[in-house]
Amino acid sequence: MQEIQRTERVTVVGAGLVGSLLSMYLARRGFQVEVLERRPDMRREAIGAGRSINLAISTRGLHALRQVGLEEEALSHAIPMRGRMIHSATGALAFQAYGKDESQHINSLSRAWLNKSLMTHAEATGRVRIQFKQRVQHLDAERGLLEVLDEESGAVREVRSPVVFGTDGAGSAVRRELVSRPGHVAEQEHLSHGYKELTIPAGPGGAFRMEKHALHIWPRGSYMLIALPNEDGSFTCTLFLPFQGPVSFASLDSPERVVTFFEEHFPDALALIPDLEHDFFHHPTGTMVTVKSAPWHVGGRTLLLGDAAHAIVPFFGQGMNCGFEDCVVLDECLGRHARWEEAFEDFFQLRKPNADAIADMAVENFVEMRDRTADPRFLQEKAVEKVLLNAFPGEFLSRYTLVSFSRVPYRLAYEVGAIAGGIVAELSEGLTRAEDVDLDRARALIHERLVPFVKEHSDGFRLEGSAGTGDGGLQRTGVRHR
Structure with missing residues (x-):
């Protein structure tokens, strides 16, 4: 198996959000990084409007930026969003808080600003070179051989690279090459x-x-x-x-x-x-497309990350956050292993179940946002959920809180959400006011159903004080959840 040489040149296909951040993580580990980007340099040429959905950056994405010293800069350009403001057909407004208090919020951030900033900071490392208008037409994933079209000159050249990272989005050219191989699949x-x-x-x-x-x-x-x-x-x-x-x-x-x-x-x-x-x-x-592919790598030569591996619809605000978390987890895997293939397989086993979980939650949240946010029963249940979050801190956990305000693995957040949702639904039956919820019964249900689950998976949860970024106190421990 191919050993990881810390000074070797590697290639990243795609200079979007995930590719630009990944190149910084790789540069920090000593690699020389060549980035091939199909689009023009958005810092110098205008790129068509109306093609991207604004970002909602939350705990996972902020943690990834923190590791490369960019969290504070990003937050200085972000606007905290403390909840949903529901506009009824009559024009009436109803505010639904995201968390138990105002410390738990997501942040609106310009996709274009963040992408430009990440590219500039990546190049500033002195180890990252981004080439624009470079279209990957073919990849021999086993040999690390790319056929690249320079769209400005029309010239086609071969690029050899010991390792290729595909971060070229939902329509990934790298993934297309991988799924042409036996044993590789991509459901769209x-x-x-x-x-x-x-x-x-x-x-x-x-x-x-x-x-x-x-x-x-x-x-x-x-x-x-x-x-x-x-x-x-x-x-x-x-x-x-x-x-x-x-x-x-x-x-x-x-x-x-x-x-x-x-x-x-x-x-x-x-x-x-x-x-x-x-x-x-x-x-x-x-x-909008959901992509579930497997496996994400070919030996130790080629690896998919971000939307190229696991595109999701935007309704949980986690696409970029999930992709940024990929960079954090891959960096941890590179720190644990001496060989590329071992690191890539570890990364895939860690991330695949979590990527599938957030993909499913994103589709479910679309239905919630579209259909249920104006439903009186839904509003009552959200109010009861907030009461429980405040009455039983650290014991009652909601899916949204775990996804947006913690780094608990998505798969655990999905399963906790199912249990917590059942508890809220039972307690909401017959209630006219959330404040009248039976807290004694709530405590009994939480200790009967939720607390045992959290204890069973205690390696996935760790309580800490929030660090001013809406962390909500729950962090990932780094233990595997396969």
Whole structure:
């Protein structure tokens, strides 16, 4: 097996968020890193608007940035979002906090700013070289041989690399080469909904025209609109609609129909979007896909990370957070092993069940955001959940808290969420006010169902004080969960 030589040159395909951060981790370990990026340099050339969903960075992503000294810089450009602001069809507002108090929040952050910052910091290490407009056309994964097209000159060249990392997103060219091999698979499930980005501009003097510290949601059953705040006072809105059907992107085929649709379903948003017709017809309609692939590596020569290995839909705000956590875990694996193949197999075994778990939770959260956030029973259960989080700290744990405010493995968060959800549903039966929940019964259910599960998997949980980043006190211990 191929030994890890700390000064050898390695290749990263893709200079997006995960690829740029990964290159910093590799550079820190002494590697010379060549990054091949298909797109132009976004720091020097404008890249089409309307193609990405704003980031919601939380504990996992912040922890990954902290390891390379970039957490504070990122937070200085982020806006805390303390909960969901639900916009009813009548214009009434209802706020749903994300955590037990305001210390638990997620953060709205510009994808473009973060990507530019990561590329610049990667190059500043002196060990990372990013080449743009470089399209990987073919990869011999066993030999580390890439066929690369320079899209500016049209020249095709061969690049040899002892190790290749594929961080080239959901449509990964590296994954395409891997799944052509026997024993490699990639299941892709496209959501029947697409998305379109729209903009609510800032008010006079950069004023926010809606609540600044919230993720805004207009839930309407089979479709919804969301909005995240930006540093300049604007909001990036994303409309999620089915591709086909009576209410769909296909049905909104004229400016008049788009305006009428917003007048009927999102009147308060319409009043804030002056360029609705332009944005709707000039911004592309995005697609969303879940990718579950296996294995993620070929021996010790090629490895997939981030969306290239496990793309997820954006409804838990964890795509980037999960990809950044990949970098942390791979770095730990490289620290434990002397050979690439051992490190890659360890990484795959650690991350695969957790990546599958967050993929499933993201799809489930889409249904919750779209259908349930306006449902009175759902609201009652969320209120009861908050009561329990405050009444039984460290004993009652919710899925959202574990996913967003801890580094507990996603698979454990998924299983805890199922248990906790059952407890909340039972305690909510017949209640008219969350404050009247039977705490004695709650304690008994928690000690009967939840506490034993946490004890059984105690290697996955560790209590600490929060560090000002919404950690919520629960951290991953580094123990494997296969």
